Amino acid sequence: MVTPGVSGAPQRRLRWMAVGQMVLWGAIGLGAFLLLAKSVQNSPEFGRLQLWILLFDICGVIALSVLLARKLWRLVRDYRAHVPGSRLTARTVAIFGALVIAPLLIVYLSSLEFINQGIDSWFKVEVKRGLSDAVDLSRAALELRTREYTGRTLALAAALTRASPAEVQTRLDAERRESQALEVVLFSAHGRVIAASLENPLENLPSQPPADLVRQVEAHLPYVSLEPEAGGHYLIRTAAALGGPGGHDDRFVVVTYPLPAQLAALSEAVQNSYSQYGDLAALREPLKYSFRLTLTLVLLLSMLAAIYGAIYSAQRLVRPVQDLIEGTRAVGKGDFGTRLPLPSRDEMGFLVHSFNDMTKKLRRARAEATQSQQAVERERERLAIILARLSTGVLAIDRNMMVRTANAAAGAILGTDLSAATGHPLPELAATNERLGQFVAALAVRFAAGREEWREQLDLDGAAGRRTLMCACTPLPGEDADIGFVIVFDDITTLLQAQRDAAWGEVARRLAHEIKNPLTPIQLSAERLRRRLLAGMSERDAEILERGTRTIVQQVETMQQMVNAFSEYARAPEMHITHFSLNQLVSEVADLYRSHAPRTRIRLELDQHIEGIEADRGRVRQILNNLVTNALEALEGVESPLLEITTQLERSPEAAYAAVTVCDNGPGFQRELLGRVFDPYVTSKPKGTGLGLAIVKKIIEEHGGRIDADNRPEGGARVRLVLPVKDSTRSATGAARERRDQLRRERA
Amino acid sequence: MLRADLTTDGSRRSTLLAAACAIGLAVWSLSIADALDGVLEVRSAYVNIEKGVFLLHARVEYPVSPAIRNALRDGVSLTFDLDARVDRERHYWFNANIVDVTLRRELTYHAVSDRYLVRDTRTRDQESFSTLDEALDYLGKVDAWPILVEPQLDGGSYTISVRAGMRRGHLPASLRAILFWTDDWARVSEWYTWSLPV
Numbered sequence: 001m002v003t004p005g006v007s008g009a010p011q012r013r014l015r016w017m018a019v020g021q022m023v024l025w026g027a028i029g030l031g032a033f034l035l036l037a038k039s040v041q042n043s044p045e046f047g048r049l050q051l052w053i054l055l056f057d058i059c060g061v062i063a064l065s066v067l068l069a070r071k072l073w074r075l076v077r078d079y080r081a082h083v084p085g086s087r088l089t090a091r092t093v094a095i096f097g098a099l100v101i102a103p104l105l106i107v108y109l110s111s112l113e114f115i116n117q118g119i120d121s122w123f124k125v126e127v128k129r130g131l132s133d134a135v136d137l138s139r140a141a142l143e144l145r146t147r148e149y150t151g152r153t154l155a156l157a158a159a160l161t162r163a164s165p166a167e168v169q170t171r172l173d174a175e176r177r178e179s180q181a182l183e184v185v186l187f188s189a190h191g192r193v194i195a196a197s198l199e200n201p202l203e204n205l206p207s208q209p210p211a212d213l214v215r216q217v218e219a220h221l222p223y224v225s226l227e228p229e230a231g232g233h234y235l236i237r238t239a240a241a242l243g244g245p246g247g248h249d250d251r252f253v254v255v256t257y258p259l260p261a262q263l264a265a266l267s268e269a270v271q272n273s274y275s276q277y278g279d280l281a282a283l284r285e286p287l288k289y290s291f292r293l294t295l296t297l298v299l300l301l302s303m304l305a306a307i308y309g310a311i312y313s314a315q316r317l318v319r320p321v322q323d324l325i326e327g328t329r330a331v332g333k334g335d336f337g338t339r340l341p342l343p344s345r346d347e348m349g350f351l352v353h354s355f356n357d358m359t360k361k362l363r364r365a366r367a368e369a370t371q372s373q374q375a376v377e378r379e380r381e382r383l384a385i386i387l388a389r390l391s392t393g394v395l396a397i398d399r400n401m402m403v404r405t406a407n408a409a410a411g412a413i414l415g416t417d418l419s420a421a422t423g424h425p426l427p428e429l430a431a432t433n434e435r436l437g438q439f440v441a442a443l444a445v446r447f448a449a450g451r452e453e454w455r456e457q458l459d460l461d462g463a464a465g466r467r468t469l470m471c472a473c474t475p476l477p478g479e480d481a482d483i484g485f486v487i488v489f490d491d492i493t494t495l496l497q498a499q500r501d502a503a504w505g506e507v508a509r510r511l512a513h514e515i516k517n518p519l520t521p522i523q524l525s526a527e528r529l530r531r532r533l534l535a536g537m538s539e540r541d542a543e544i545l546e547r548g549t550r551t552i553v554q555q556v557e558t559m560q561q562m563v564n565a566f567s568e569y570a571r572a573p574e575m576h577i578t579h580f581s582l583n584q585l586v587s588e589v590a591d592l593y594r595s596h597a598p599r600t601r602i603r604l605e606l607d608q609h610i611e612g613i614e615a616d617r618g619r620v621r622q623i624l625n626n627l628v629t630n631a632l633e634a635l636e637g638v639e640s641p642l643l644e645i646t647t648q649l650e651r652s653p654e655a656a657y658a659a660v661t662v663c664d665n666g667p668g669f670q671r672e673l674l675g676r677v678f679d680p681y682v683t684s685k686p687k688g689t690g691l692g693l694a695i696v697k698k699i700i701e702e703h704g705g706r707i708d709a710d711n712r713p714e715g716g717a718r719v720r721l722v723l724p725v726k727d728s729t730r731s732a733t734g735a736a737r738e739r740r741d742q743l744r745r746e747r748a
Numbered sequence: 749m750l751r752a753d754l755t756t757d758g759s760r761r762s763t764l765l766a767a768a769c770a771i772g773l774a775v776w777s778l779s780i781a782d783a784l785d786g787v788l789e790v791r792s793a794y795v796n797i798e799k800g801v802f803l804l805h806a807r808v809e810y811p812v813s814p815a816i817r818n819a820l821r822d823g824v825s826l827t828f829d830l831d832a833r834v835d836r837e838r839h840y841w842f843n844a845n846i847v848d849v850t851l852r853r854e855l856t857y858h859a860v861s862d863r864y865l866v867r868d869t870r871t872r873d874q875e876s877f878s879t880l881d882e883a884l885d886y887l888g889k890v891d892a893w894p895i896l897v898e899p900q901l902d903g904g905s906y907t908i909s910v911r912a913g914m915r916r917g918h919l920p921a922s923l924r925a926i927l928f929w930t931d932d933w934a935r936v937s938e939w940y941t942w943s944l945p946v
Contacts, residue, residue: 135859142860212878226861227876234861271860278823282916282933 018312025305028060057297064304071311084325085318092317096310101303108299115291123281131274138270141263142226142236149238150224152179153255157240160186161249172197175255182235182256183207186242189218189250209239209254217241217252226259232268234259320348327355336363391490393469396476398484401426401440401447413469413491414439435460435467443487446473452485457492466675468493493675504680504694508566516563519556526552565691569680569698575616577727582613582620582658586645589624593643597632600641609649610658614727619699626692627662627719633685634666634717641665649725656725657705663718668711677709696721784914784933786811790940793910795895802896802944804832808888808912808937817880819933820857820864825917827869828853828887829936830910832895834944837905846906847896854917855883906944912937 075093078086156175163171172184176197185196185206191214196206216223216239223239236257243249259267320343330338336359340352387394393410395418397403403421411418416433427444430437438460446454455472471489530549534542583606590602628643635641646661669677669684676682678697683690693709700707705723712718793806808830820826830851835843852869858876864883867874877883895908915934 138860139862210878212882225863225878227863228858228861228865228874230867230872230874267860271858274859275823275825275856278819279825279917281822282819282824 018316054294054297057294057301061297061300061304064301064308068304068308068311071308075311083322085322088321089311089314089318092314093307093310096314097307100306100310104299104302104306108295111295112292115295116288119284119288119291123284128277128281131270131277134270135274138267142234142259142267145259145263146224146226146236146238149179149236149255149257150222150240153224153238153240153253154222156184156255157242157253160251160253161242168195169197172253179255179257182258184253184255186251186253189252194251207256210237213237213239213254218250228268228271232264234264234267319343320352324352324355327359331359331362336366393487393489393491395487395489396484397426397443397487399447401443402484403429404484410489413467413489439469442471443473458489461671461675466493467491468496497678500679501698505569508569508680512563512567515559516567519560519563523553523556526556569691569695575619575702577614578617579612579614580617582610582660582723583608583647585617585621586624586647586660589621589628590645593628593632597641600632600635600643602643602645605644605646607646607648610647610725613658613723613725615703615723619702620723623696623699623721624660624662626696627721630692631662631664631666631717634668635664638666650722657722658725659720659722661718661720663712663716665716668715668717669709671711674710678707784811784816784935785813788912788914788935789937790910790912793908793940793942795908795944797898798892800898801894802898803892804890804895804908804910805892806830806890806910806940808890810884810888810912810914811935812880812884819916820855820880821859823857823859825854825856827915827917828855829913829915830890830893831913832893832908832910834896834900834906834908837907843907846900849895851890851893853887855887856917901944907941908944909939909941911939 075086075090079090152175156171159171160168168186172186172195175181176184176199181199183196183198183204183206186194187209188194191209193206198204198206210225213223213225218241220241220243223237225237227235227237229235236259237254238257239252239254241249242251242253320340323340323343327338327340338359339356342349342352342356387405387407390407391409393413394405394407395403395410396405402423402425403418406418406421408419411421414433415435416429418429421429426436426440430440439458442458451473452475453473455470458469458471460467460469468491469489470492471487473485473487475485476483526549530545534545537545586604586606590604593600594602628645631643632641635643642665644661644663646659646663648659648661650657650659673682673684678693680694681690682693697707700721700723703723705721707719707721709717709719787809788811789809791807791809793804795802795804797803810828816826832847832849832851833845834847835845837843854867854869856865856867857863858865861876863876863878864880865874865876866883866886875883875886877886913934913936
């Protein structure tokens with residue numbers, strides 16, 4: 001019995017039941033033994049008690065059979081069901097049973113033979129012959145007496161034949177006295193008493209002659225018989241017909257003699273022995289049957305008790321083993337709270353105690369493991385939170401590029417959702433994302449080259465432009481060689497752009513400062529040379545001088561325009577923030593260019609929710625002019641030029657923004673320039689300074705906004721700028737404002 | 749078809765087994781009936797009333813066989829019982845028993861005198877006969893056996909039943925119980941029943 005705790009009342013009840021059964025069976029056995037002991041000392045007592053003993057035995061056999069059948073049925077059921085311990089129990093019972101039944105059967109068969117031979121020996125032929133001889137001897141002894149009495153009776157009959165009627169009574173009395181007979185009676189032919197002489201005539205009457213006597217004397221033959229009487233007495237009755245053989249006298253005389261007491265006692269003893277032997281001899285087979293039945297019942301009782309005891313002992317022996325098996329299974333299923341009852345203080349008890357000790361230690365170890373696991377889980381959750389909050393992308397993969405974990409930043413940087421990517425191969429996810437595909441290809445190239453730890457910059461080109469990642473890969477620590485790698489990467493595109501912007505700003509400032517200043521003296525010097533020398537020169541030299549100085553002046557003017565453009569790019573002018581209607585401004589710009597480029601269809605889609613924005617109206621107009629100019633230049637040569645300007649109000653939890661999108665159906669931006677269209681000197685046009693979009697971007701950033709450029713899927717370029725509606729929003733969040741202030745400080 | 753054949757074989761086997769059992773039982777019955785083989789019945793019986801006492805008169809035929817003769821000659825005693833019972837008839841329940849008496853006598857062969865003795869086990873009175881037939885004839889005639897007195901009757905209908913039985917005498921009580929089912933030396937006749945003239 002496996003219990004989740006310390007064994008309690010059920011175990012004690014079973015133990016008490018076992019003790020009760022043992023006491024009961026012991027008392028029954030002792031009672032049977034006492035009955036048997038009492039009965040064997042007293043034969044009549046045995047006759048009285050044997051029936052009860054047999055009944056008791058039969059009841060015992062039935063009770064034991066029922067109990068045993070129940071036990072055996074359970075054993076067979078458990079055996080078929082492969083219940084643990086049932087086979088061991090069955091084997092033990094078989095061995096015990098064989099060990100007990102074999103000697104019992106031998107004893108039983110020997111006892112049967114002994115009983116048969118013993119009972120047969122009681123009725124040996126010699127005994128019977130001896131009794132028969134005794135009877136014959138008694139008969140011979142009695143025959144002498146009967147012959148004597150027969151002779152006397154015949155003599156009396158002859159005398160009575162001759163006697164006169166008056167002498168008959170006298171002779172009868174004389175004969176009774178002489179022979180000491182009990183009675184002498186003379187009967188007529190019809191059995192009537194003619195005369196009688198009795199020993200005690202006042203108390204007795206003459207007895208009637210038996211029928212066989214009458215028949216005998218009617219045939220004139222003498223009659224004699226020995227008649228046993230109650231109380232062990234014998235009478236010798238003799239009779240003879242008067243007139244002798246062939247006579248005509250029908251009368252007959254009957255004389256009754258008592259047998260002497262000694263002879264009667266001896267005869268009675270012989271007769272009793274003969275009768276008792278006859279009765280006993282008739283009981284020979286029933287006696288055998290009785291003994292065989294008793295012996296068989298005893299054998300059955302012994303066998304059943306032995307087998308029952310064997311099953312009981314085997315089950316008691318196997319019970320701890322079954323408990324251990326069940327306990328082991330429970331432990332195997334994770335139930336470490338299993339405690340087995342201690343069967344005894346023997347080796348099995350030691351084993352059970354060791355098992356309980358083991359489960360106790362296992363329970364403690366599991367509790368510690370659970371605590372450790374919970375601590376690990378907590379650490380894991382913390383790490384997951386940290387990873388989720390990181391702006392750096394973290395991606396863990398195994399050697400087969402199967403994603404083990406990826407944080408949100410990794411998905412944002414790679415332009416895909418990696419929240420459900422765990423367990424999926426990275427190449428499979430990359431099939432639908434161009435940027436992720438380039439990223440996976442770059443990783444594969446490095447892994448194929450056997451490089452497991454590296455730190456490099458990766459450029460990923462896509463429809464939204466080039467993104468630059470700073471990527472570091474390192475193998476994950478662990479005993480398992482196939483544990484994989486962790487890749488940490490940052491999108492440094494914006495950082496690089498800022499660095500480029502700063503560099504270009506510096507270049508523009510230096511150009512404006514270092515180149516602009518010498519240009520005016522150069523131009524003035526060239527004009528002075530022409531003015532002073534032109535008059536004194538020959539026509540031919542004058543023409544040369546004229547052409548040279550004009551070239552110098554023109555180039556200086558060109559350089560001045562360029563320097564002015566750079567100066568415009570580099571300077572951070574004071575902005576005049578006013579509240580104006582963006583939609584109205586857009587409409588004005590569109591109307592202006594409709595008149596300048598009547599071929600181009602300009603379509604406006606204005607969001608009426610934009611009531612107005614706080615910005616520098618002139619500079620916003622400059623932005624729109626620049627963008628529209630660029631678009632119109634790009635639409636040159638296009639069959640049906642179309643320019644779309646869209647405004648839209650966008651809201652975020654922090655602030656409201658006004659978005660302006662300028663789209664055309666021209667050739668769009670060149671793919672290789674997409675990421676750098678706002679850099680200075682990046683242009684696909686044959687003329688121009690290449691600073692237009694750079695200045696636009698600079699103004700947008702001055703306002704705390706942002707600008708993006710890409711190509712539409714249906715073709716054509718699209719530039720989208722976002723400006724904060726409120727200046728306060730721009731002041732609170734604009735990094736550009738800080739940069740603008742920084743530039744102002746530098747200039748000062 | 750195969751199933752039908754199997755069923756037929758099974759039933760045939762069962763029939764053979766039952767027949768063998770019946771034959772065995774019959775042989776066993778015949779073997780145990782050998783000892784007291786012959787007619788055992790109450791030929792006639794009646795009662796007459798003398799001075800308020802019901803006297804039973806019966807004629808019983810007991811079996812005579814060589815086995816009985818030999819057993820007696822070997823010293824075995826036989827007990828002859830004549831059971832008489834008087835029941836008051838009841839329509840709503842079992843009959844009420846008024847009288848249940850037994851006349852028990854014992855027949856033995858007296859080897860020393862070569863005579864057969866009939867002894868009343870209650871009164872110890874005994875009679876001797878030179879032949880077994882005379883002894884059985886004596887045992888078969890029961891005259892004026894008082895079984896009932898008038899005060900025991902309180903109206904209603906009564907039946908009187910008489911049954912004769914014989915068995916081996918001097919059987920110990922324990923063996924009698926053991927041999928209850930197997931003793932071939934015990935027989936009883938059918939009840940001889942008639943209405944009691946009241």
